[in-house]
Amino acid sequence: MFKGKPFKVPPGGSLGVLALGNIGIRAWKKAKKEYQESQKDGE
Amino acid sequence: MANKKRKVLLVGWDAADWKIIDKLMEAGLMPAFKSVVDRGVRGRLATLDPPLSPMLWTSMATGVRPYKHGILGFVEGDNNGAIRPISSHGRKVKAFWNMFTMEGLKSNVVGWWPSNPVESINGVMVSNRFQQEKKGKETIDLEDWDLEPGNIYPESMTERLSELRVHPSEITGNLVMPFVPRAIELDKKEDKRLTVIAKFLAHSASLHAACTELIDTTEWDITAVYHDAIDHFSHAFMKFNPPRMEGMDEEAYGLFKDVVKGAYVYHDMMLERLLSQIDDDTTIMIVSDHGFHSDHLRPTHVPQVPSGPAIEHAPYGIFVAAGPGIKKGEQVYGASILDVTPTLLTMYDLPIGRDMDGKPLLDIYEEKKEVKYIDSWEDDERFGGEIVVAEQVDERTNEAALQQLIDLGYIDDLAIKDGQDGDKMREAQLKATVKENNFYLAKSYASGGEFDNALELLLELEDRAKPDFRYLIEIVNASVKTKRFALAEEYINYIRKDKLMADNFLDILEAKVQIGLNKPGEALKLLESATKNYPESPNVLIDLGKILNTLRESEKAKGVFLEAIRIDPDNPYAHHGVGVAAMAEEDYETALEYFLNAVDRFYQYPLAHLHLGETLAFMKEYELAKSSFEVVATIAPSLPKTYRWLYDLNEITGDTEKAAHYKSIIAEFDLGERMVITGLPGKELNDVLQQLKESDRSIFGADDLLGNDLDVTDQEWLKKIKEDLIYVPLSFIGSLPSFYSYRILFVEESIEGVTDFFNKRMKLRAGTFNKEMIQAVERQERVGRTWLNQQPNLDIIYIHQSEELNSALVQKFITN
Numbered sequence A: 001m002f003k004g005k006p007f008k009v010p011p012g013g014s015l016g017v018l019a020l021g022n023i024g025i026r027a028w029k030k031a032k033k034e035y036q037e038s039q040k041d042g043e
Numbered sequence B: 001m002a003n004k005k006r007k008v009l010l011v012g013w014d015a016a017d018w019k020i021i022d023k024l025m026e027a028g029l030m031p032a033f034k035s036v037v038d039r040g041v042r043g044r045l046a047t048l049d050p051p052l053s054p055m056l057w058t059s060m061a062t063g064v065r066p067y068k069h070g071i072l073g074f075v076e077g078d079n080n081g082a083i084r085p086i087s088s089h090g091r092k093v094k095a096f097w098n099m100f101t102m103e104g105l106k107s108n109v110v111g112w113w114p115s116n117p118v119e120s121i122n123g124v125m126v127s128n129r130f131q132q133e134k135k136g137k138e139t140i141d142l143e144d145w146d147l148e149p150g151n152i153y154p155e156s157m158t159e160r161l162s163e164l165r166v167h168p169s170e171i172t173g174n175l176v177m178p179f180v181p182r183a184i185e186l187d188k189k190e191d192k193r194l195t196v197i198a199k200f201l202a203h204s205a206s207l208h209a210a211c212t213e214l215i216d217t218t219e220w221d222i223t224a225v226y227h228d229a230i231d232h233f234s235h236a237f238m239k240f241n242p243p244r245m246e247g248m249d250e251e252a253y254g255l256f257k258d259v260v261k262g263a264y265v266y267h268d269m270m271l272e273r274l275l276s277q278i279d280d281d282t283t284i285m286i287v288s289d290h291g292f293h294s295d296h297l298r299p300t301h302v303p304q305v306p307s308g309p310a311i312e313h314a315p316y317g318i319f320v321a322a323g324p325g326i327k328k329g330e331q332v333y334g335a336s337i338l339d340v341t342p343t344l345l346t347m348y349d350l351p352i353g354r355d356m357d358g359k360p361l362l363d364i365y366e367e368k369k370e371v372k373y374i375d376s377w378e379d380d381e382r383f384g385g386e387i388v389v390a391e392q393v394d395e396r397t398n399e400a401a402l403q404q405l406i407d408l409g410y411i412d413d414l415a416i417k418d419g420q421d422g423d424k425m426r427e428a429q430l431k432a433t434v435k436e437n438n439f440y441l442a443k444s445y446a447s448g449g450e451f452d453n454a455l456e457l458l459l460e461l462e463d464r465a466k467p468d469f470r471y472l473i474e475i476v477n478a479s480v481k482t483k484r485f486a487l488a489e490e491y492i493n494y495i496r497k498d499k500l501m502a503d504n505f506l507d508i509l510e511a512k513v514q515i516g517l518n519k520p521g522e523a524l525k526l527l528e529s530a531t532k533n534y535p536e537s538p539n540v541l542i543d544l545g546k547i548l549n550t551l552r553e554s555e556k557a558k559g560v561f562l563e564a565i566r567i568d569p570d571n572p573y574a575h576h577g578v579g580v581a582a583m584a585e586e587d588y589e590t591a592l593e594y595f596l597n598a599v600d601r602f603y604q605y606p607l608a609h610l611h612l613g614e615t616l617a618f619m620k621e622y623e624l625a626k627s628s629f630e631v632v633a634t635i636a637p638s639l640p641k642t643y644r645w646l647y648d649l650n651e652i653t654g655d656t657e658k659a660a661h662y663k664s665i666i667a668e669f670d671l672g673e674r675m676v677i678t679g680l681p682g683k684e685l686n687d688v689l690q691q692l693k694e695s696d697r698s699i700f701g702a703d704d705l706l707g708n709d710l711d712v713t714d715q716e717w718l719k720k721i722k723e724d725l726i727y728v729p730l731s732f733i734g735s736l737p738s739f740y741s742y743r744i745l746f747v748e749e750s751i752e753g754v755t756d757f758f759n760k761r762m763k764l765r766a767g768t769f770n771k772e773m774i775q776a777v778e779r780q781e782r783v784g785r786t787w788l789n790q791q792p793n794l795d796i797i798y799i800h801q802s803e804e805l806n807s808a809l810v811q812k813f814i815t816n
Helices: A015-019 A022-042 B018-026 B031-038 B053-062 B096-102 B155-162 B192-217 B229-240 B250-256 B259-277 B308-312 B337-347 B395-408 B422-447 B451-461 B469-481 B485-497 B503-516 B520-533 B538-550 B554-567 B572-584 B588-601 B606-618 B622-635 B640-652 B656-669 B683-694 B730-735 B751-761 B771-789 B802-806 B808-815
Strands: B007-013 B040-046 B075-077 B083-085 B107-110 B123-126 B222-227 B282-287 B316-322 B330-336 B673-679 B725-727 B741-747 B795-799
Touching: A015 A022, A015 B192, A015 B259, A022 B192, B007 B259, B007 B337, B018 B031, B018 B259, B018 B316, B031 B040, B031 B259, B031 B282, B031 B316, B040 B337, B053 B096, B053 B337, B075 B422, B083 B395, B083 B422, B096 B107, B096 B123, B096 B222, B096 B337, B107 B192, B123 B192, B155 B192, B192 B222, B192 B229, B192 B259, B222 B259, B229 B250, B229 B259, B229 B308, B229 B395, B259 B282, B282 B337, B316 B330, B330 B337, B422 B451, B422 B469, B451 B469, B469 B485, B469 B503, B485 B503, B503 B520, B503 B538, B520 B538, B538 B554, B538 B572, B554 B572, B572 B588, B572 B606, B588 B606, B606 B622, B606 B640, B622 B640, B640 B656, B673 B683, B673 B730, B683 B741, B683 B751, B683 B802, B730 B771, B741 B808, B751 B771, B795 B808, B802 B808
Parallel strands: B007 B222, B007 B282, B040 B330, B107 B123, B107 B222, B673 B725, B673 B741, B741 B795
Antiparallel strands: B040 B316, B075 B083, B282 B316
């Protein structure tokens, strides 16, 4: 799942993402931001 | 090939317990953890009393008991007359990160409790307050979630690490669902239980993110990370864990039964990530400070006193280690949380302080490890890091951290209510905190065998105006341990008179005093009554069984201990008790089985090894017996009887060199040889004693056939007897201390002779038949003879009448 392999992060996060630690949290925060921005764009 | 750099990853999971982990591993739900177990060693870490996490994790990091390291309790006074969560300011000794800094090794330390403010170590330190949200910030406001100084060292890492924190309000429903699949049925705003899951999850995610970041981006020799989430999840949700507890609401059980399981599985997922970050040359150690009752031993209610929830803690934490040079698939026995730092030091070939209370776990290594020692790391003046900020008050994170301790039930609610004088309340809270921490200090003294210090402090703390049953229990216990029986009785009477404790519980306490006073009969009555009220308490049953063993009521004792085993199958004391009862009946096969069970469950249990050795000796398994006694000599070197056995057995097996070695050890503590006369009270014994009295030898006890003036509760009773010959009634023969060697003159007497003696004494007609008395005398004789037969290196000679005293052999024996 990790070791350089790409993984998909839902904006709501997942336990698997939290368990990835630094890389998971960064990816999650990025995904959340992108999702929030896309929501804004859609308004 | 050049030696690879030794790296260690130390993972701390507060309250992780083997009973749950084994079940989850078996179900395939903790694959990462299982992979470490399969390629390493596993064992149990004995906790300390009191089992309170900040004290325990500091013992883990320093190798010393709390009364030496100074971290006591969950809260402490600050410099402004208020209280705050326990901090690193109070630690009086060096932790492993300081030792490693002094040695030029790099450490990453994440979340250790307590580690705020952080220290300027060689490496990175992330404090246990790093993940703490601020009080009153239930909604996300990352702009206002700044990280105060004292949380990260070096400060240059602050920005990068603080961005990795997860706020509880960021935890969404789908993150909670794996713990509570039917979470949707609950009102998130109203049901605090979902909020606490979010909080525990956010905290552990933040610490894990910091740890993984440091592993990825820094040079390090050791990375140590601590998570409190398993403990917190367990306190909040273990009551819902299967099997359903009696009286548990079915609806609540259905909703929350998977939370604890979820917590362990989540930790396994975090572990999987950590394992992916390290290579095969890194040693991994996973530890916990205590276990957590998860089965029928779960308490049905938590006492409403500070630290009351600690009643849910089980006495053993976990220990797993895997890596280069570490055995695979083996058990490690006799480990304690105090052994973690000494063991870490051996991994880097660093010396262990002789002032440490722990020992290195050398059994984990495939090859013999040479251990270096120094007197103390405290004398080393090299720089090991220092606290980076001056004491300061951080109100909102302080309040949130304190609130968490209140929610967990570890401390009382501190809220100042309307109409209360704030200053007075704060003063009272501070006073109560200092007192409570001193109580933990006293308990730590007692746990370390420093009963005099414990008692002195407890007597200072005790306040008749505000009696606290916890203090009173400890006072009685410490009084008994220091043989201040009058003081113990005074407190028992005070407690009973003022009704400060339930009678049943007081009976158990009083029984301990009676045991100390060598009044097993009285203790028996009290414990039998207590057992009726606490039939499911293994501790009460064990106390009762011990008394029955003392009274040599072996059959009854065995039944009581087996009942304790039914309730708590892993209780080493119960297994040992069955063994002792079987040994008294000379049933050595059964004794062997149960002593092995006892040492399997608690390796560092000297008496169990001693009795195991004796059993093996009686079974003529001399080499195995020697091994058992050698274990006793290692773990309890001050038991003289061990060396007598080792001397005796090496003589038997013809190992003269070793026999000579043990003889020289015996000579170091041997207070000399004493000549003892014993037997059942009767005409023959009386004649022998009178004849000896008329000789030129001085004799003790010649006119006290029943031993009424003998006080064997006095530890120095034998030392105080100056006469050449000592009469000890057969009923007291088991009280002979092992600091002496003995020659025993046993005067044989028929049962009829004994009954005649008593009949005359009670002015009864000759031949009066008393069945109960005869049975008691027969049992006393059987017990005395068994004891004598089971002693090592004892010279004994039997005579039947006083005339035999004149034989050359007997004369030589008693005058030699």
